[in-house]
Amino acid sequence: MIDLANKVYFDKIRYVLSNIPKFDLTNDELIIVLAILLLRENNEQISVLSIQNLTDLDERLIDTCIETLAAKRYLEIVVDKTVVNFSVDNLFNLKEVDTTDVKDIFKIFEDEFARILTQRELVKINEWLKEYERDExxxxxRSASIMNKLNFNYIHKILENNRNE
Structure with missing residues (x-):
């Protein structure tokens, strides 16, 4: 289905609207997904500000929804030098995505750090999930916490060292 979704004649907005029950989205998340699709369709830069201008949603709400969409793996955020690219192409995959493990790992990190994770941290965890097992x-x-060095660079080094052993 992803190949079909990238064809010029495939109407992504119509597809999302006609499959709303299939997706595990709140109304605000749905509005943000549609805004991202519209901005991409018009070749406009996608940012929290551009989504806010299009939807009149609060900036904090947009941030929260973006984090949740990334946690559900519907939204992929790729930082390319100075440009941040948002992609919701995972919505067009036919296979069901099990988001419970991803939500769970985000919750574990938030509990350990005793705060809400930033967008950059969520992206980093998603990158790790592509390369490492959840348990790793x-x-x-846990190792970083025991050493009292709770930062993402330290955790990344632990992952790399464990992989090289």
Whole structure:
């Protein structure tokens, strides 16, 4: 389905609207997804500000929804030098995505750090999930916590060292 979704004639907005029950989205998340699709369709830069201008949603709400969409793996955030790219192409995959493990790992990190994770941290965890097993990541987090060095660079080094052993 992803190949079809990238064809010029495929109407992504219509697809999302006609499959709303299929997605695990709140109304605000749905509005943000539609805003991202519209901005991409018009070749406009996607940012929290551009989404806010299009939707009149509060900046904090947009941030929270972006974090949640990334946690659900519907939204992929890729930082390319100075440009941040938002992609919701995962909505067009036919296979069901199990988001409980991803939400769980974010919750574990938030509990360990005793704060809400930033967008950059959520992206980093998503990158790790592509490269490492969930248990490896949690073990690295625990090791960093034991050493009282709770930062993402330290956790990344632990993951790399464990991989090289």
């Amino acid at each position: 990541i949690i073990e690295a987090l």
